[in-house]
Amino acid sequence: TGHKVDNVIMRRAQAYAYFFSAGDAKSALEQARGRQVLGKEVEVRMNLNPKQALREDPKVASRDSHCLWMRDLPEGMTERDVEHFFEGFRVDTVVLDQDIAFVHFFSKEDASRALAEKGGGEIGGRAANIRVDPCPRCTHSLDIQGLPRRARESDIRNHFDKYQVDKVMINEDWRAGAVSAYLYFGSVGEARQALRQEGGCGVRMMGTRVDISMNLNPRIPRGGRGEKRGRDRRDNGGGWRDDRRRRRW
Numbered sequence: 001t002g003h004k005v006d007n008v009i010m011r012r013a014q015a016y017a018y019f020f021s022a023g024d025a026k027s028a029l030e031q032a033r034g035r036q037v038l039g040k041e042v043e044v045r046m047n048l049n050p051k052q053a054l055r056e057d058p059k060v061a062s063r064d065s066h067c068l069w070m071r072d073l074p075e076g077m078t079e080r081d082v083e084h085f086f087e088g089f090r091v092d093t094v095v096l097d098q099d100i101a102f103v104h105f106f107s108k109e110d111a112s113r114a115l116a117e118k119g120g121g122e123i124g125g126r127a128a129n130i131r132v133d134p135c136p137r138c139t140h141s142l143d144i145q146g147l148p149r150r151a152r153e154s155d156i157r158n159h160f161d162k163y164q165v166d167k168v169m170i171n172e173d174w175r176a177g178a179v180s181a182y183l184y185f186g187s188v189g190e191a192r193q194a195l196r197q198e199g200g201c202g203v204r205m206m207g208t209r210v211d212i213s214m215n216l217n218p219r220i221p222r223g224g225r226g227e228k229r230g231r232d233r234r235d236n237g238g239g240w241r242d243d244r245r246r247r248r249w
Contacts, residue, residue, distance in 0.1 A: 016047055066092075066108050068115055069133035070101040074124035077101070085123045089114040093189035095138055102133060104188040140184060140191045141215035142199065147179040148208050155206055156181055163194045182215055 019025040025046070032044040070082065079094040082101045090106040105111040111132070119130045144156070153168045160183065167184040185191040191214070199212040 065132050065134050065136065066105050066111050067133040067136035068103045068105070068111055069131050070103060070123075071099065071129040071131075072126065073099045073101055074126050075099070077124055081124065085121075085128070086114055086118060089118075092187045093138070093192060095192075102137060104136060104138060106187070136188075137214070137216070138188050138192055139215055140186070140188050142183045142185075142191055142195060143213050143215040144181045144183065144205075144210055145178075145213075146208065146210040147181055148206055149179050151179050151181065151206060156183065159205055160194060160198065162197075164190050 017025075017028070019028060029044060029046060034041075035044075036042070073082075073096075077096070077099075079096055079101075082094045082096070082103060083091050086103060090110045092104040092106050094104070095102040103111075103114075105114065115130055115132065118128060121128050147156075147170075149172070151170060153170065156168050156170075157165055164186040165183055166186055169182045169184075171180050171182070172178075173180075183191075183194075185194065195212065195214060199214075201211045202209045203212050205212075
């Protein structure tokens with residue numbers, strides 16, 4: 001309780017809980033240690049492979065996605081080779097992991113059309129094994145945890161001034177005194193580049209140490225950009241800072 005849970009997947013005597021941010025997951029893990037569920041003591045630990053359960057869940061696997069997942073690629077395949085295979089489609093970026101490629105498109109429609117037209121084709125003399133990836137490992141958003149309370153949108157934009165930042169959403173947990181932010185970029189490729197150059201644990205920003213990671217659940221709350229400070233009494237001490245209207249998820 002008290003944390004923003006996005007999804008829960010049950011697996012017999014196990015459960016996978018997915019949160020809106022890594023910070024929420026870490027906080028929930030600390031509070032859950034030693035607690036009981038239905039009168040029984042349970043073991044709670046960090047899920048180090050969060051994608052597997054999601055891909056196996058029928059409800060999640062049926063979702064539309066802007067990302068395709070290619071398996072069993074020929075040895076020596078490069079990102080450029082995969083991009084060439086999808087020539088004519090609006091490919092944002094390609095992420096290679098040994099013989100697997102995650103192909104991100106600029107829209108779900110592009111991904112759907114590419115799957116329909118290229119599925120069953122050949123790449124490098126081998127049949128292309130292509131499927132929808134309902135939970136991409138890369139997104140167009142970054143998650144910043146541990147910001148000082150004085151942090152404003154302009155401060156964050158100045159830190160990432162070399163990149164195309166479309167939107168900044170700042171979240172304050174007034175009870176814990178914690179401030180985090182989500183950055184939304186124009187493309188997955190832009191977010192990956194920013195993460196390579198600026199991301200990591202203990203990154204120096206605004207005179208303090210912050211953690212910058214990929215935001216794996218980049219839902220964009222409706223509203224403006226987070227410049228105003230303020231407290232919405234309805235959100236029990238936390239809420240999105242917004243220059244027009246504060247909203248909750």
